[in-house]
Amino acid sequence: MLDNLISKAKSLGFAAEIFYIKRNEFSINSEKQIYSRNLKEEGYGLRIFKDKKVGFAFSTNLNDELLDNAIKSWKISEKDDANEIPQISTVNKLQLFTEFDKKDVCISLFENLNELKTLMNVISIYTEAHESEVGIVNTEGVNISENRSGVTVGIVANNKEGANVSPEIYEYRSFRDPSFNIDEIKEDIKFRINITKNRQKFDKRTDTVILTPKAISELLVPLLSYAITEENNYRGKTPLKENMDIKSGLKIIDDPTIPNSLYSRSFDSEGQQSKTNVIIDGKVKTFLNNWYWSLKAKKQETSSASRSYSTIPSISPSNIKIDFNEKLSADENYVVVDQVQGVHTSNFDTGDFSVVASVAWLSKEEKGIREMILTGNILNLLKGIEAEDHKYKQYNNVLTSNILVKGIYLT
Numbered sequence: 001m002l003d004n005l006i007s008k009a010k011s012l013g014f015a016a017e018i019f020y021i022k023r024n025e026f027s028i029n030s031e032k033q034i035y036s037r038n039l040k041e042e043g044y045g046l047r048i049f050k051d052k053k054v055g056f057a058f059s060t061n062l063n064d065e066l067l068d069n070a071i072k073s074w075k076i077s078e079k080d081d082a083n084e085i086p087q088i089s090t091v092n093k094l095q096l097f098t099e100f101d102k103k104d105v106c107i108s109l110f111e112n113l114n115e116l117k118t119l120m121n122v123i124s125i126y127t128e129a130h131e132s133e134v135g136i137v138n139t140e141g142v143n144i145s146e147n148r149s150g151v152t153v154g155i156v157a158n159n160k161e162g163a164n165v166s167p168e169i170y171e172y173r174s175f176r177d178p179s180f181n182i183d184e185i186k187e188d189i190k191f192r193i194n195i196t197k198n199r200q201k202f203d204k205r206t207d208t209v210i211l212t213p214k215a216i217s218e219l220l221v222p223l224l225s226y227a228i229t230e231e232n233n234y235r236g237k238t239p240l241k242e243n244m245d246i247k248s249g250l251k252i253i254d255d256p257t258i259p260n261s262l263y264s265r266s267f268d269s270e271g272q273q274s275k276t277n278v279i280i281d282g283k284v285k286t287f288l289n290n291w292y293w294s295l296k297a298k299k300q301e302t303s304s305a306s307r308s309y310s311t312i313p314s315i316s317p318s319n320i321k322i323d324f325n326e327k328l329s330a331d332e333n334y335v336v337v338d339q340v341q342g343v344h345t346s347n348f349d350t351g352d353f354s355v356v357a358s359v360a361w362l363s364k365e366e367k368g369i370r371e372m373i374l375t376g377n378i379l380n381l382l383k384g385i386e387a388e389d390h391k392y393k394q395y396n397n398v399l400t401s402n403i404l405v406k407g408i409y410l411t
Contacts, residue, residue: 002020010139021132022133023039042060043308055071055074056070084295087140096147096148106129130150155172198367209336229293230296237348247324250324250385252280252323320397326388351378380407386405
């Protein structure tokens, strides 16, 4: 049916592309009660191109109605010289699929994390395993697909002793296969529960903090992902500029080839071969784009298209890797920020933020401190990176280590 629909669109004079996802998922969720879910999902997104106009429609069924709806969308769209169907790209496949029993994996991980109930107040546990097929077929000769697998685990807990209640702490990881160290997650949350049992008030104002990989994932990555798209650069909606000096020794790259990351991919969602892009190397080097924005801005395409079957392609990084050459010293007593809240209230156009540091402690004394407000700007954060400990850990789509930053304020 894929080929039939593509052929019919072509016979009507359209260049056409179908992006599809087929996904099987099993998950277990424990809050007030335990429940499991077995989900099967299938969806198709169709784009058609003609006369510099584009139409789009999506459906969970592959039939002629999908093409009819795309044509209706095309008729009312506006002309744009950048509305062109992506061309053929030679793709070298990564190994992104591991065969395993999804239900058995989820049960095993859930039971392992459930053991923590004897040590802390466990609020929720989530385990999920999936396998999917992602593919693209178009009228220009593209016919590519790959199978991908994934496992996600998460736990939320706190400590309750009388009237003393610590903040909710969450730990989470995602991988391509289940062969990861679940004990690392358990040790991480046990450490944070213990360190926040008797939190102290921090009366000082400081402009120097350590951000953990989790805090970087929650604070820096959303702001950075917005700031490094070619669309926002083109529209003047980012504080970053081409060739802007940031920090000597700082390197940030977008790498879609990390073997066990859930965010790796052999090709982007327009069928383009995945590329490793250097975003910052002392200076701003690259803004990420998809096919449309590479044409619109007249830039080399970076294979950074991202979408679900129900959306048109947007621009998104895959795995963000952050490296800085200066080694962090363990001799100083810094405030370590591990969790933040309220990033969505930031001004993404300017990069200004003011967030709650909900989980933090003193690095040498390992004493928890009460919630504080962390304020700053993404430019000050990037330019203020002083050192890192080179103990890398992946949270969501960022691979980094504990980073010392000067120039953002904790009050």
